[in-house]
Amino acid sequence: MSLSEDDVRRVARLSRLALSAGELPRLQQDLSRILDLAGQLQAIDTRGVAPMAHPGAESVALRPDVVTESDRRAAYQAVAPQVQDGLYLVPKVIE
């Protein structure tokens, strides 16, 4: 299955990835090849087969819903690109 440049732009937008015009043709070609590979799945008869999301789906355990974390805000924010007064800084979202 071959993707158009618009398809690539659309999926890049969904992925929050900025693409340069120079990247587009190569990506279009690579992604089309990968989708050709994935397209081989269409020919397989899977009628009546339940999807398998996870190898351990039957055994996933629940834990008690209690607070287990201590306050480590300072340690976690030490690796943040921009913080101030314990808050993460981002460009203004609401005008």
Add this chain to the structure above:
Amino acid sequence: MSLDSLIDGTLRGLAGALARREVKAAEVAGAFLDRIAAANPSLNCFITVDRERCLAEAASADRWLDAQHARLVGHPAAPDGPDAVSGRLAGVPIAHKDIFCAEGWRTTAGSRMLENFVAPYDAQVITRFRDAGAVHLGRANMDEFAMGSSNENSYFGPVRNPWDQTRVPGGSSGGSAAAVAAGLAPAATGTDTGGSIRQPAAWCGVSGLKPTYGRVSRYGMIAFASSLDQAGAFARCADDLALLLDVMAGHDVRDATSVARQDPGFASLLGQPLRGLRVGVPRDWFGPGLASGIGDAVQVALAELQRQGCTLVDIDLPASAHAIPAYYVIAPAEASSNLSRFDGVRFGHRAADYRNLDELYERSRAEGFGPEVKRRILIGSYVLSHGYYDAYYLQAQKVRRLIAEDFTRAFAQCDLIAGPVTPTSAFTLGACNDDPVQMYLEDMYTIPVNLAGLPGMSVPAGFDQGLPVGLQLIGPWWQEARLLQVAHAYQQHTDWHQFRPVGVPGVAA
């Protein structure tokens, strides 16, 4: 015993010598650090080495071992080594794939995105090694976010195969495999999502184990595809892998998919004869796609298992022929979701220029991720998007079940499965640059195992034109001890695992 021969021996031997205080942890760590300093400029196995921090951990292990030794000496019933649970790797240096968060260590996942990320907490795997007294030797190179089969996708440059430096070591845990092969570490951790332990183990001529999905906690292990990712290890022999898995395995409340089980130790079957075991051989895996030199070596290995009393049984895994397309839908879908956390806000790379929040996200991610990671995120978003979800993602999950059911049927006829790890041996750097799909095909025998969640191993089984060949062993769920029994018995009667590459700078031949 000289320091060189001691550190080139087994982990158990090294741990024993440290416990008897025949050698200091600081000397052992220093010897490996010296080798790394000499060899890493050419092999590039490590992204980060912190000599001071490593030697401080070694000194602390020495203090603990001295105290233990003083306590035990003179007690007739005292064991030879340290306490079996809390200090079984006391003073032993271990290299960790740069995907396991370790507090105070830069943890990059091979990505520019995390170039300056110093982890604020320990992965459970790191905690388990710390509790066992192991010394953190350094951070092993890897394909970016574990996406790749050659280690060429690392932002920190490719790793070279110590057997032939014009060739790749395999991936994604290429730095771990090459470090053990080259004698720069006695053992290393890795992760395996589609073959990322077994394939580099095969190409570097070391023993590698991917445990059953759920055996080892994924807490603090940077996620690629969460229904497939599993941590495991590289070592020089099966016996050492049993020791490593005893340390790594176990339930962790912080990973809901890690499973609580009371299995006997992973070394419990070592030394037991193989007589009567049924070894399934997937005949389809020996077709024209398999390099003849690899097929020949694997056949010789199968004959050795037969000689030891195993019965070979032909099995069919027909749906495994579709494993690669199924994987390249499922893994990118999960990756696109997992990697959405890298947004330039809470940690990781942030672009310098942006006008609004969308640009902050889009530019930070565009700059932080390399080409293969971008491809997989884009494919993942595509197969999950409206109108394509059923045709790709849901269909791939159905095919996944067919693949898993094939294994269930096969294990009704056999106790384990044996075959090749890879269709070819290590390729030269750059050989797959023009077509990403070409590289994907290297994982045709390893991917089905991840899709089914089974344990798998790669065991050195000879050479094809001077390059190592691996024998793959695959077991039913939770049967790592069986795989280790067979691998160990094989290694008692073969010496492929003892071959070492020559000409590694800083390592005596």
